[in-house]
Amino acid sequence: MNYLIKNEADIILDNIKVHSQLGADCFVIIDNGSSDNTRELLDSVKDQYEMIIIDRPLLDYQQSNWKTEMARTAAKQLGADWSIANDADEFWIPKDGNLKTEMTSSGSILECPRFNMLYDRSAFDQEAAYFTQTNRVQYPINYPKGIQGQQPNLSIMLGQIHGKVAVRSRGMLRVKGGNHRAWHAWGWLNKRTSENISVYHYPIRSKEKFIQNIENRKALLDAGVTKMGDHYRRWVSMFQGGSIEEELNRLTVTDQNRNALFDLGILVEDRTAMDVISKLLHEKTL
Structure with missing residues (x-):
């Protein structure tokens, strides 16, 4: 499993621990100039996992290049048969x-x-645990595509999002930006979509973290x-216009919109990730 990260001290160790127990054998991580204690946290656990940490404190953010580099590093230096972006x-x-169940020797790209x-x-304001x-x-x-910059009242979190890919090392050509696609020599032949693995995305975990991410993007x-x-x-x-607080109401579930979102089926209660993550976080690291 590989990560391109910056200032992820609140979640990166949870992520590594959970996935190591779900079948990820090794990790390659590019730290893109963290200014919190992310880097120190990684150093504190690097002897517990098979892990390569690369410091890349650049502002050019070559996501596709760096993701491809990490996948190749995992294959060459750690012997990884598959790389999860x-x-x-x-x-x-x-x-x-576990994560290996569908990542077979005959596969190429697994879309999840x-x-x-x-x-x-209310839970967001009380800083409840993300999971x-x-x-x-x-x-x-x-x-509609391109409307995000035109309509301030829509909710980004309720829109369509792309899945993520795992790529078999042998025959891998490139991991594309955003980790949503990949090129593989045999992708045309046996690329498939997983019916077993779902990726649960927790994009906003605290107001402080959200603002920090925006400042980094700026x-x-x-x-x-x-x-x-x-x-x-x-x-x-x-952020520059001073309307972030209103945006947070659109990115969370408020008392005013809860019933409508659930009644229309846009939202559903799903305890799967909560149960798995909480259980694995309280078990000893393998």
């Missing part, structure tokens, strides 16, 4: 078996669906980075 706020939860998990606004939240986006709203934009999701550009604009 992950983010610190995503948990790959299998219904049966991804779902946003939303905080109750205790059970509001999963079941039927996302199909917002720095990237100021440095001339052009390849960035529209939602980040939206949040940078709102």
Whole structure:
């Protein structure tokens, strides 16, 4: 499993521990210039896991290049047969078996669906643990492409999001930006979508973390980075305009919108990730 991270001290060790017990044998991590204690936390556990940490404190954010580099590093230096392109706020939860169940010697690319998990606004304000939240986006709203910068009243978290990919090392050509796609020599032949693994995404875990992420994205934009999701550009604009608090009400489940979102089937209660993550976090690391 590989990660490109910056300032993920609140969740990165949880992520590594959970996935190590779900079948990830080794980890390759690029730290993109963390200014919190993320780097120190990684050093504190590097002897507990088979792990390579790469410091890359650059502002050019070459996501596709670096993700591809990590996959190749895992294959060459750690002997990884497959590479899972992950983010610190995503948990790959299998219904049966473990992460290796579908990653066979005859595969190439395994696409896994991804779902946003939303905080109750009251729980968000009380800084409840991210994995205790059970509001999963079941039927996302199909917002028109490019509308995020035009309509301030929509909710980014209720829109369509792409899945994530795991790639077999042999024949891998490239992991694409965002970790949503990959190129593989035999991808045309046996690429498939998993019916067992779901990726649970916890994009907002605290107001402080959210603002910190926006400030980091603003720095990237100021440095001339052009390849960035529209939602980040939206949040940078709102941050500069002083409307982030209103946006947080659109990114969480409030008393005013809860019934409508559940009645329409847009949200559904899903305790799967909560049960798995909480159980594994309280077990000893393998």
